[in-house]
Amino acid sequence: MIDHAQFTLYVNIVQLRLILSRQEVMNGLTRLVRARPICAVARHLATSATTLKTIKEPEYLDEGGPQPGTYGLVNICAKGMDYTVLEHYAKWVHNTAIAMDIEVTESWATPAKKMNVQVFKSQSNKVLHQHHLNVYQRNVQVIGMTSVETPVFLRVITAGLPEGVELCVQDHLPEHFEDRYIPDLQLKELRKQLDALGGPSTTAKRGR
Structure with missing residues (x-):
């Protein structure tokens, strides 16, 4: 069996280890803050979170698809x-x-x-x-x-x-x-009469 003195010593050892662990964490944060400003650390964390949430879309979605055909007159x-x-x-x-x-x-x-x-x-x-x-x-x-x-x-x-x-x-x-x-009916009638006579003359008239 563990007597009271040994139990008290065991508890003190555990508390000391917890204190040392917390001290190491605080020292690490202190070194990070000293190396980079707080605003830079916050910006880095925000950028990392945004990058994780960003969904990469295919490039062809922004390209123009096929256009419907058109008719003339x-x-x-x-x-x-x-x-x-x-x-x-x-x-x-x-x-x-x-x-x-x-x-x-x-x-x-x-x-x-x-x-x-x-x-x-x-x-x-x-x-x-x-x-x-x-x-x-x-x-x-x-x-x-x-x-x-x-x-x-x-x-x-x-x-x-x-x-x-x-x-x-x-x-x-x-x-x-x-x-x-x-349609000009009179003009059509004259054209019919001209065709019946052999069509228009191709011989040029000579001047006197």
């Missing part, structure tokens, strides 16, 4: 026999394109085409009814529509299509530009 053609309805629908298509940030280059009207509709009597050549109809056309030309905007835009203008109006979307061609002008 596209003509939106609306045909109908009711002039008033067709005119209002063409204006609505124009305003809808502008509201969707789609560039509208121009809008124009194509000369009306005349149709003659005849209804014959059953099993006969006798005409019962005859109607003269005018087919009007309005065109809205857009450019730069992306492959993302195009299906949405077409779905919107198709949903608002009035009854009796035919919608057509097509690429712009040179003949579409010529169709907007009213």
Whole structure:
């Protein structure tokens, strides 16, 4: 058994070791503070903590991804026999394109085409009814529509299509530009007569 004197000596030895350990820790901190200022130590600790929390992201996330394709000149053609309805629908298509940030280059009207509709009597050549109809056309030309905007835009203008109006979307061609002008029938007749006579003369006239 350990007597009281030995127990007291053992406790004193343990306390002395604890005191020496605390003294060594304090001496180490003192040397660290003397070697580097307190602000530098705090900055070093903060930087180390920030570095541990930082997540490295791949570089390709900051790069621009693939861009959607765009269309060139596209003509939106609306045909109908009711002039008033067709005119209002063409204006609505124009305003809808502008509201969707789609560039509208121009809008124009194509000369009306005349149709003659005849209804014959059953099993006969006798005409019962005859109607003269005018087919009007309005065109809205857009450019730069992306492959993302195009299906949405077409779905919107198709949903608002009035009854009796035919919608057509097509690429712009040179003949579409010529169709907007009213043909000169007299000039065409003169050209036909000139072709019947053998065409224009290629012989230059000599001056007297």
